[in-house]
Amino acid sequence: MSNYQTHITDVLIIGAGLAGERAAIEASSHGLDSIILSLVPPRRSHSTAAQGGMQASLANCAMGKGDSTDIHFADTVKGSDWGCEQDVARLFCETVPIAVRQMAYWGVPWSRVVAGKKTLPNGQEIEDTKDKEGLITGRNFGGTAKWRTCYTADGTGHTMQYTIDSIVISLGITVHDRMEAISLIHDGEKCLGAVARCLRTGKLNVYIAKATVIATGGYGRLYDASTNAIICEGTGMALALDTGQVPLGNMEAVQFHPTGMVPVWILITEGARGDGGYLLDKNQHRFMPDYEPVKKDLASRDVVSRRMIEHFRKGFGVDSPYGPHMWLDIRHLGAKHIDTNLREIANICRNFAGIDPIKDLIPVRPTQHYSMGGVRINSEGFAYGLKGLFAVGEASCWDLHGFNRLGGNSLAETVVMGMIVGKKIAEYALGATLEYTSDVVEDAAKQQQERIDGLISGRHGREDVFQVRREMEETLMDYVGIFRTGPALQTAVDKLQVLHERAQHLGLRSSGVGANPEVTAALRLPGMIRLALCISYGALQRTESRGSHAREDFPKRDDANWLKRTLAYWPEGAVLPELKYEPVTITELPPGDRGYGESSASSKK
Amino acid sequence: MSNRTLTFSVFRYNPATPEIKPCMQSYQLKEAGGMTMFVALTKIREEQDPSLMFDFVCRASICGSCAMLINGKPRLACKTLTRDYGTKITLMPLPVFKLIGDLSVDTGTWFRRLSVKTRAWVHTKKEFDPTVLEERMDNATALEIYEPERCIECGCCIAGCATANIREDFLGAAGLNRVARFMVDPRDERSEQEYFEIVGSDEGVFGCYGLMACEDNCPTKLPLQYQLAFVRRKMAVAGLKR
Ligand SMILES: Cc1cc2nc3c(=O)[nH]c(=O)nc-3n(C[C@H](O)[C@H](O)[C@H](O)COP(=O)(O)OP(=O)(O)OC[C@H]3O[C@@H](n4cnc5c(N)ncnc54)[C@H](O)[C@@H]3O)c2cc1C
Ligand code: SF4
Numbered sequence: 001m002s003n004y005q006t007h008i009t010d011v012l013i014i015g016a017g018l019a020g021e022r023a024a025i026e027a028s029s030h031g032l033d034s035i036i037l038s039l040v041p042p043r044r045s046h047s048t049a050a051q052g053g054m055q056a057s058l059a060n061c062a063m064g065k066g067d068s069t070d071i072h073f074a075d076t077v078k079g080s081d082w083g084c085e086q087d088v089a090r091l092f093c094e095t096v097p098i099a100v101r102q103m104a105y106w107g108v109p110w111s112r113v114v115a116g117k118k119t120l121p122n123g124q125e126i127e128d129t130k131d132k133e134g135l136i137t138g139r140n141f142g143g144t145a146k147w148r149t150c151y152t153a154d155g156t157g158h159t160m161q162y163t164i165d166s167i168v169i170s171l172g173i174t175v176h177d178r179m180e181a182i183s184l185i186h187d188g189e190k191c192l193g194a195v196a197r198c199l200r201t202g203k204l205n206v207y208i209a210k211a212t213v214i215a216t217g218g219y220g221r222l223y224d225a226s227t228n229a230i231i232c233e234g235t236g237m238a239l240a241l242d243t244g245q246v247p248l249g250n251m252e253a254v255q256f257h258p259t260g261m262v263p264v265w266i267l268i269t270e271g272a273r274g275d276g277g278y279l280l281d282k283n284q285h286r287f288m289p290d291y292e293p294v295k296k297d298l299a300s301r302d303v304v305s306r307r308m309i310e311h312f313r314k315g316f317g318v319d320s321p322y323g324p325h326m327w328l329d330i331r332h333l334g335a336k337h338i339d340t341n342l343r344e345i346a347n348i349c350r351n352f353a354g355i356d357p358i359k360d361l362i363p364v365r366p367t368q369h370y371s372m373g374g375v376r377i378n379s380e381g382f383a384y385g386l387k388g389l390f391a392v393g394e395a396s397c398w399d400l401h402g403f404n405r406l407g408g409n410s411l412a413e414t415v416v417m418g419m420i421v422g423k424k425i426a427e428y429a430l431g432a433t434l435e436y437t438s439d440v441v442e443d444a445a446k447q448q449q450e451r452i453d454g455l456i457s458g459r460h461g462r463e464d465v466f467q468v469r470r471e472m473e474e475t476l477m478d479y480v481g482i483f484r485t486g487p488a489l490q491t492a493v494d495k496l497q498v499l500h501e502r503a504q505h506l507g508l509r510s511s512g513v514g515a516n517p518e519v520t521a522a523l524r525l526p527g528m529i530r531l532a533l534c535i536s537y538g539a540l541q542r543t544e545s546r547g548s549h550a551r552e553d554f555p556k557r558d559d560a561n562w563l564k565r566t567l568a569y570w571p572e573g574a575v576l577p578e579l580k581y582e583p584v585t586i587t588e589l590p591p592g593d594r595g596y597g598e599s600s601a602s603s604k605k
Numbered sequence: 606m607s608n609r610t611l612t613f614s615v616f617r618y619n620p621a622t623p624e625i626k627p628c629m630q631s632y633q634l635k636e637a638g639g640m641t642m643f644v645a646l647t648k649i650r651e652e653q654d655p656s657l658m659f660d661f662v663c664r665a666s667i668c669g670s671c672a673m674l675i676n677g678k679p680r681l682a683c684k685t686l687t688r689d690y691g692t693k694i695t696l697m698p699l700p701v702f703k704l705i706g707d708l709s710v711d712t713g714t715w716f717r718r719l720s721v722k723t724r725a726w727v728h729t730k731k732e733f734d735p736t737v738l739e740e741r742m743d744n745a746t747a748l749e750i751y752e753p754e755r756c757i758e759c760g761c762c763i764a765g766c767a768t769a770n771i772r773e774d775f776l777g778a779a780g781l782n783r784v785a786r787f788m789v790d791p792r793d794e795r796s797e798q799e800y801f802e803i804v805g806s807d808e809g810v811f812g813c814y815g816l817m818a819c820e821d822n823c824p825t826k827l828p829l830q831y832q833l834a835f836v837r838r839k840m841a842v843a844g845l846k847r
């Protein structure tokens with residue numbers, strides 16, 4: 001019996017962040033009908049939270065002079081520690097300038113070049129020239145040779161998302177918000193759409209489409225401490241994995257940022273340390289110079305994060321109900337500087353921790369920040385393993401970022417992919433026909449209804465969803481964090497396997513009626529634990545250090561054995577992912593020295 | 606660190622079970638240092654009542670999801686600290702918006718309708734040309750557009766507005782602010798008369814009493830008084846020309 005509503009469309013896009021909406025615009029401009037699903041209204045997607053900016057080699061501002069797509073390419077490949085696909089990086093770098101200008105055409109109020117002489121905080125004199133006045137300007141970001149991060153004041157993600165969404169609205173594209181995809185419908189060869197649960201009513205909906213696109217963002221919330229929005233739970237990646245056909249790429253590549261604020265893990269930008277702030281331990285001792293005499297508190301993100309963890313382990317962390325942390329001290333910068341140049345940070349401290357950074361220390365800890373891995377697709381966006389399935393944005397592994405993403409490259413990636421992959425999706429959908437048997441659809445819906453009924457009846461057990469979930473978050477945080485070792489990763493895999501088994505026996509404490517949040521959490525959890533296992537098991541097998549993946553027992557990059565990408569599959573009924581590997585595409589820049597980081601010749605003192 | 610025990614009195618109603626009438630339910634919680642309403646409500650859901658419905662996304666006052674009435678005032682729950690309140694805290698859903706359940710309301714549908722009504726996108730006859738440089742813009746103009754653009758569509762200004770509470774079709778401060786954003790944008794080629802069609806009525810600028818509850822309630826601290834006056838002035842002139 002079919003107790004669900006059915007929707008039929010050309011292109012089903014799961015996710016209304018920047019990547020999903022940009023792809024929908026492309027489909028729509030090819031005359032296709034599309035439906036976008038989202039957990040939340042599009043403008044509340046996590047993309048809105050990005051503040052810094054998006055990289056594009058426009059070479060307009062003084063410190064961006066001489067920039068080119070070649071330099072952007074080289075920065076991206078080095079940043080990735082040679083883990084990225086170089087043909088993809090090339091295509092990306094060539095397309096970003098067009099993407100950023102199109103965003104300007106659609107309405108993003110990019111900050112512009114103002115001509116004149118300026119003095120930088122380090123005393124350097126620069127001059128923005130008259131011929132560039134009024135063009136899109138750029139700011140400085142880590143790991144880039146030029147200033148090329150385009151921004152709108154302190155709200156780049158916000159203005160980009162609002163602008164893209166305004167175009168989606170103007171085109172009349174259908175958006176079903178508060179509608180969560182909970183499984184993909186497929187016949188083993190072709191993806192036919194998705195089963196979704198309405199987060200307003202709890203009812204099931206079935207979407208049938210020629211092309212299905214996963215645009216669901218990252219999985220930050222698998223970790224106990226993440227800068228990500230709380231809806232970033234990797235559910236879209238889990239949907240793909242659960243088909244048994246589609247692999248996830250490089251799930252062990254997880255980016256951490258050194259300064260998430262305790263206990264809400266909101267990002268405190270690098271600017272605080274850039275302007276002269278530094279880290280203190282529980283004895284209020286400035287410890288970074290002990291580890292990094294040259295770069296001190298301003299070593300690269302991964303390096304600072306590693307040193308902080310090392311110092312925790314020696315017992316120098318400050319204890320709190322939320323776990324150990326360090327202090328970030330900016331008091332010496334003075335009230336005037338803090339209330340002008342660091343106003344955003346100051347407000348975040350006041351609003352979210354009730355502390356005033358002019359007088360108080362800021363509690364910080366390395367915090368999960370970005371998911372480099374995701375649904376493995378080819379350079380045109382087609383998912384491996386199932387026809388008619390695509391992925392874009394942070395949920396995908398295109399693979400532009402390899403083992404470390406550069407700041408500013410992911411906002412850029414969302415709109416560039418929306419453009420490039422969006423076009424491929426449209427071409428595919430225009431040539432495809434809607435063929436499916438109702439049995440496949442009916443079965444898929446029935447299976448999900450049974451999952452929900454099972455939870456409500458408690459017939460599989462009484463495990464508590466929040467308890468199991470917390471143990472998963474802590475396991476990843478404690479054993480699959482910044483520093484990794486074989487034994488710790490093995491512990492994580494063992495613990496997660498037990499949790500995965502327990503997650504088959506979840507039972508509700510509440511009634512489960514309507515848009516019940518306990519049901520929502522319980523439906524997501526088993527898939528989340530499978531992702532956690534892909535991360536941990538992939539990290540355990542990768543016996544080298546590359547980018548964000550730092551193995552203490554294998555501290556060097558090992559190009560002879562590991563210049564390859566992990567592909568994690570989850571065959572039906574498996575208790576561990578099945579790992580395969582594929583070569584990394586190197587077209588222009590052979591593996592070499594990054595120029596920074598622990599193993600770089602040039603960063604040694 | 607605090608030793609207080611807080612008592613939350615929370616509005617409960619689940620439209621899926623209409624036979625159970627709306628009521629207020631109490632929860633007690635030990636306060637922790639730096640506790641926000643986000644931390645508190647999450648703890649209540651996970652430890653005491655997993656059926657409790659509310660909305661948080663960014664938990665950083667960026668996404669506009671979590672507005673509710675806290676002791677009667679529309680506030681973003683994620684940036685509200687428990688320590689700024691006494692030990693009794695009352696939480697109600699925002700008025701005006703459709704109730705989804707408990708503290709969760711449907712601001713998304715309301716704001717999408719607002720965008721459609723005000724045609725809130727850049728209207729231009731120009732085509733995008735990928736082969737040429739971007740059109741130049743004064744940085745001051747970019748910042749002027751960014752100012753009203755900062756609205757996070759949280760609904761606090763609407764919930765606290767007397768007109769919006771009695772007139773379903775009133776655009777509210779957020780709507781008029783949205784129109785102001787496009788009025789100052791040189792890329793938008795709409796004429797004053799076209800804007801008048803959208804906001805030159807009691808649904809728009811002429812429905813506003815100018816008492817400014819909206820500006821006081823805006824968590825983003827948008828200069829709503831200034832933006833409303835700007836639109837009103839423009840529309841008064843446009844009205845005279847008709
Ligand atoms: C604090 C912070 C600051 C950042 N700053 C920058 C920066 O300055 N520059 C930069 O380049 N990058 C930055 N990033 C990274 C960047 O913001 C993200 O990588 C990017 O915005 C992701 O966009 P997306 O479209 O892929 O996904 P998202 O914006 O996360 O959107 C995901 C969408 O999928 C929907 N969804 C998820 N699961 C489901 C489901 N099962 N069913 C239906 N819908 C679903 C959600 O509702 C949402 O609409 C930052 C990240 C963080 C955490
Ligand atoms: S000033 Fe106008 S928009 Fe603002 S609260 Fe009063 S009536 Fe509403």
Ligand code: SF4
Pocket residue numbers: 755756757758759760761762763778779782822823824825826827829
């Ligand atoms: S104007 Fe302010 S209060 Fe109103 S919706 Fe926007 S941000 Fe919220």
Ligand code: FES
Pocket residue numbers: 660661662663664665666667668669670671672681682683684
């Ligand atoms: S949760 Fe995003 S504004 Fe409160």
